[in-house]
Amino acid sequence: MERNTPLVSVCMPAYNAGEYIADTVKSIIDQSYTNWELIMVNDGSTDDTAAILNQLTDTRIKVFHQENKGPSAASNQAFKLSKGKLIKFMDADDLLSPNYIQNQVSVINDDEDAIAFAAWGRFYNNSLKTFRLDDNFLTKSMKPAEWLIASMTDKQVMLQNAMFLIPRRILEVSGLWNETLSLINDFEFFIRVLLCAHELRFTNDAILYYRSGLAGSVSTTTSAKGAESAYHSVNLGTQYLLQQETSTRVNRIAADCFQRLVYTFYPQHKAVVQKAVLKVKELGGSSIAFPAGGYTKILASVLGWKATQYLKFIFKNRG
Known part of the structure; x- marks a missing residue:
């Protein structure tokens, strides 16, 4: 294959994604860029995910079935089975615009130290008519630390899997997914990975359609294990950033991340809340408001x- 058309490996863990996974696969098959492989790891699904995957006939698609080990382990397994020079991790319920991969490959332009990223927005109720592009997202090519700091100042950063196209060489340096993490495991992973690049390059004419509001999704998990995972992911991710820059502005960003955990997990997970409160104090305090509408x-x-x-916690449990 020619130098400007490297093999792209799309690494996709799947757990009980039967309702949406066919549309997600179609968005890969419909890509204008054709030199790709799709590595799909069925992570012990109990719905019809396995049956749907086994019916796929495109020879560029490889399916692997395993017992349930969690999204990080499934992502790592997909990577181990991949052969591409460029890697895209992707959730099994999201969609890509038709020129997404083509334009990300072009913007990387064979630079093994650059990561491509692209615009994104949410859609709900299985309808793209509800899609809204996030107009608060930083769409500027920058050094990774500066992009992260700018993206995290007074707001939550978006580090969604499919948004990035990553040279394999960078992942070999950064390491793969932390398999001890489940909830918001992407926070720790992508901060670690992005900081190993020399530049983040924004991709024009590329949109990630992020499916939101799914009941029972990993992102809505509020178990004790999930809360602990969220805390450790935030703790590790902010440490990576603080290692890049010790400053008041980064301390403030880190404190805000922990304060969001306080708001999210009070009163259900008191141990995590207490640890997060201590971190906020250690970092100099946070002034972000309680998110409410x-x-x-x-x-x-x-x-x-x-x-x-x-009161919300009480009514939710009674309901």
């Missing part, structure tokens, strides 16, 4: 955020 915002203004979260 509508009736929740009104209630929080009267009762305070803790009482509001407690």
Whole structure:
């Protein structure tokens, strides 16, 4: 294959994704770039995911079945089975615009120290009619540390799997997914990986359609294990950034990340909340507001955020 058309490996873990996975695979098959392989790891699904994958006939698609080990382990298995010079990790329920891979390959332009990224937006209820592009996303090519700092200042950074195209060489330096993490494992992983590149390059005419609002998805997990994973992922990811720059602005960013954990896990996971509160204090404090809208915002203004979260927790469990 010619130098400007390297093999791209799309590494896709799948767990109980039967309702959406066919559309996701189609968005890969419909890519204008044709030199790709799709490595799909069925991570012990209990729905019809396995049956759907076994019916795929495109020779560029490889399917591997394993017992349930979690998304990080499944992603690592997909990578181990891959052969591409460029790697894209991708969730089994998201979609890519038709020129996505082609334009990311072009922007990397055979530079093994550059990572491509692209625009994204959310859609709901299995309908692209609900899609809205995130217009607050930083669409500028930059040094990784500066991009991360800018993307994390006064807001949550988006580090979604399929957004990035990564040279294999960078992953060999950074290491793969941390298999002890489940909830927000992408936070730790992508900060670590991005900081091993010399440049992040924005890709024009490339959109990630991020499926949101799925009941029971990993991102909605609120188990004790999930809360601990979120804490450790934030702790590791912010440490990587602090190692790049010791400054007031990075301390503030890190403190804000831990404060979001406080808001998210109060009052259900007290141990994680207590650890996060200590981190906020150690880092100099956070001033980010409690995220609320509508009736929740009104209630929080009267009762305070803790009482509001407690009431939401009580009603959720009773419901």
